[in-house]
Amino acid sequence: MTVQEAVNFSLLIIVLGIGVVCYLKLTTPFKLLVFTVPVTILLDLLSKVSSHLYKTNALILHLECLILYIFYSSIYYYLFQSKTTKKIVLVSTIVIVGFAFFNGIFLQPAYKSFPSYLYMVTNTMLVGFSLLLFKQMLLYPVKINITGQGIFWYNTSMLFFSTTMFLNLGLTNYYSQLKFDQGIYYFWYGSYYILNILTGIALFSNYKEKNSKYA
Amino acid sequence: MLDENVRMVVFSSAALFAFVTLFIIYFVVLYRNKQLKNKQEQEELHANFRQELLKTQLEVQEQTLNYISTEIHDNITQVLSFVKLTLGNIASGIEDEKKGKVIETRELVAQSITDLRDLSKSLSFEHIASQGLLRTIEKEVERINKSGLIEVSINQDGNSYSLGEQRDLVIFRIFQETLNNTLKHAGARHLKIMLQYHTDLFILTLEDDGSGFSAETLENKSGSGLRNIENRAALIGGTATIESSPGRGCNIKVVLNPLKQQPY
Numbered sequence: 431m432t433v434q435e436a437v438n439f440s441l442l443i444i445v446l447g448i449g450v451v452c453y454l455k456l457t458t459p460f461k462l463l464v465f466t467v468p469v470t471i472l473l474d475l476l477s478k479v480s481s482h483l484y485k486t487n488a489l490i491l492h493l494e495c496l497i498l499y500i501f502y503s504s505i506y507y508y509l510f511q512s513k514t515t516k517k518i519v520l521v522s523t524i525v526i527v528g529f530a531f532f533n534g535i536f537l538q539p540a541y542k543s544f545p546s547y548l549y550m551v552t553n554t555m556l557v558g559f560s561l562l563l564f565k566q567m568l569l570y571p572v573k574i575n576i577t578g579q580g581i582f583w584y585n586t587s588m589l590f591f592s593t594t595m596f597l598n599l600g601l602t603n604y605y606s607q608l609k610f611d612q613g614i615y616y617f618w619y620g621s622y623y624i625l626n627i628l629t630g631i632a633l634f635s636n637y638k639e640k641n642s643k644y645a
Numbered sequence: 646m647l648d649e650n651v652r653m654v655v656f657s658s659a660a661l662f663a664f665v666t667l668f669i670i671y672f673v674v675l676y677r678n679k680q681l682k683n684k685q686e687q688e689e690l691h692a693n694f695r696q697e698l699l700k701t702q703l704e705v706q707e708q709t710l711n712y713i714s715t716e717i718h719d720n721i722t723q724v725l726s727f728v729k730l731t732l733g734n735i736a737s738g739i740e741d742e743k744k745g746k747v748i749e750t751r752e753l754v755a756q757s758i759t760d761l762r763d764l765s766k767s768l769s770f771e772h773i774a775s776q777g778l779l780r781t782i783e784k785e786v787e788r789i790n791k792s793g794l795i796e797v798s799i800n801q802d803g804n805s806y807s808l809g810e811q812r813d814l815v816i817f818r819i820f821q822e823t824l825n826n827t828l829k830h831a832g833a834r835h836l837k838i839m840l841q842y843h844t845d846l847f848i849l850t851l852e853d854d855g856s857g858f859s860a861e862t863l864e865n866k867s868g869s870g871l872r873n874i875e876n877r878a879a880l881i882g883g884t885a886t887i888e889s890s891p892g893r894g895c896n897i898k899v900v901l902n903p904l905k906q907q908p909y
Contacts, residue, residue: 564672571679586669597661617658 434619441626442471448630452637459508460580460636463629466501473497492540492548496530499523499552502588506559509581511570515562522555546599553599556592560585580636587628594621699876707770707814714768722761729754763788767821770814778813779805779840782820786838794828796835803842808903812881816849816899819874819885823851823897826870831855831895849899857889874899 431439449456449464456464473494477487503523510516526548533548534540563585567576576582598617732751736744763784766772773781779801786797807813820838827833833855841848871887874897878885883901 568672568675568679571676571683573680573684576673576676576680589669590665593661593665594658597658 434615438619438622438626439471439474441623441630442467442474445626445630445633446471448633452633455637455640456633457508457580457636457640459505460584460633462501462505462508463584463633466498467629469497469501470494486542488542488544489540492530492534492545495545495548495552496527499526499556502556503559505584506563509563509566509584511566515566519559526552526555549595549599553592553596556588557596560589560592564589574639578635578638580632580634580639583628583632583635587625587632590628591621591625594624696880699880703815703818703877703880710768711770714765714772717761717765717768722758722765725754725758725761729758760788773814773817774810777805777807778816781813781817782838782840785820785824789824795833797824797838798835799838799840801840801842805840805842806903808847808881808901812901812903815877815881816901819877819897819899820849820851822870822874822877827851827853827855827895831857833894845902845904847901847903851897852894854894857891857893857895859889859891 446464446467449467453461453464473490477490477494480487480490500523503519503526507516507519507523510519529551530545530548533545538545538547563581567581567585572579594617598621729751732747732754736747736751739747767781767785767788776784783799786799789795789797808816824836827836831853833853836851836853839848839850839852841850874887875885878899878901881901882905883899885897885899887895887897889895
């Protein structure tokens with residue numbers, strides 16, 4: 431295990447710990463967010479096993495992208511107030527699932543190809559959802575300080591992660607041409623560190639929110 | 646070449662990171678402004694609601710007082726007048742021994758009729774409006790002094806003017822409330838009333854030499870009386886300050902700018 435992997439794993443364990451401790455006091459979307467952490471840990475482990483046994487983890491990456499998208503879009507479904515937006519989230523999730531299967535079978539075979547198309551589509555959707563949620567927050571502000579709101583930290587984590595992953599995917603081929611694999615490595619892990627840290631803050635903030643006088 | 650490309654990539658990544666960070670900061674500032682604006686609007690709504698509620702309460706009070714005034718004038722005094730008349734008729738036809746008692750009773754009834762008429766006038770909004778504030782307070786002072794319950798003195802500084810019907814009425818109600826408190830709770834022997842009429846300021850001062858009350862009582866504003874005084878003053882754009890301490894009586898000052906426009 432490299433240092434970057436160890437740091438990432440440690441962050442995931444810390445976030446999982448925060449999630450478990452605060453679980454009972456969290457709202458439904460944030461309870462779902464807690465579940466993304468053990469799912470990520472499990473898929474990371476499966477990825478390592480697959481790489482070791484089959485010299486490829488492409489299938490795990492396909493699954494990881496789809497499963498995490500379903501989780502994150504479900505969280506957005508609960509956070510959005512507008513029925514129209516909820517329908518859009520629901521429909522987009524069904525479409526993405528369909529696309530994931532189509533992509534895995536025809537465009538970028540799941541047993542050998544990195545699912546870059548799937549990552550691009552899902553990250554674009556998540557950026558769209560985060561911007562819509564920011565708009566909703568502006569239209570319906572609550573009394574709690576914004577830095578104390580779990581929804582703000584979750585949305586920020588999604589925006590950061592999705593935009594940086596989008597850039598990362600765009601640069602992957604360029605890095606490969608330059609034989610600059612380190613670039614992919616650091617960028618990838620940097621994005622995950624930010625995601626995990628902000629997820630932990632989001633969970634803790636949601637826990638504190640529920641205990642505040644404005645809850 | 647590689648270094649240059651790497652530098653460019655790092656620069657692009659940093660630029661993206663900076664852009665997203667700036668967006669987040671901009672959003673936080675926008676959100677905070679929206680929260681402040683919402684809070685201000687809520688406070689305004691609450692203040693308007695409280696004022697409307699108070700206005701309604703006072704209007705209901707005035708209507709009730711007017712109704713009572715009308716009932717006293719139209720019914721009770723009429724009945725008593727009839728009783729007085731009947732007693733007069735009885736007195737003329739009985740022996741001297743009992744005649745004195747009947748005449749005495751008749752005089753008491755006459756006194757009750759006069760007192761009830763005065764009370765009816767003090768409750769009636771129209772009567773207060775027609776007489777003006779100063780004259781109405783003077784009549785009330787006469788009535789109280791006649792009762793012997795307390796000695797009330799009234800002084801005026803400057804030429805009197807009307808504050809407007811509604812404001813005159815509210816000031817008079819404040820005076821009545823204070824008088825009521827002084828008679829019921831203060832155990833005072835003297836009450837001084839001062840009306841100061843200046844061009845841009847009207848001041849009503851009511852001072853008694855009663856038992857006074859502590860700052861805690863003032864804080865809790867026990868009973869709705871003291872609260873009512875402050876609320877009524879605020880409703881007409883004035884301020885009421887109430888100062889008192891145990892053993893040192895009570896001083897109530899109502900200050901109002903007659904030139905300031907106020908909806909009520």
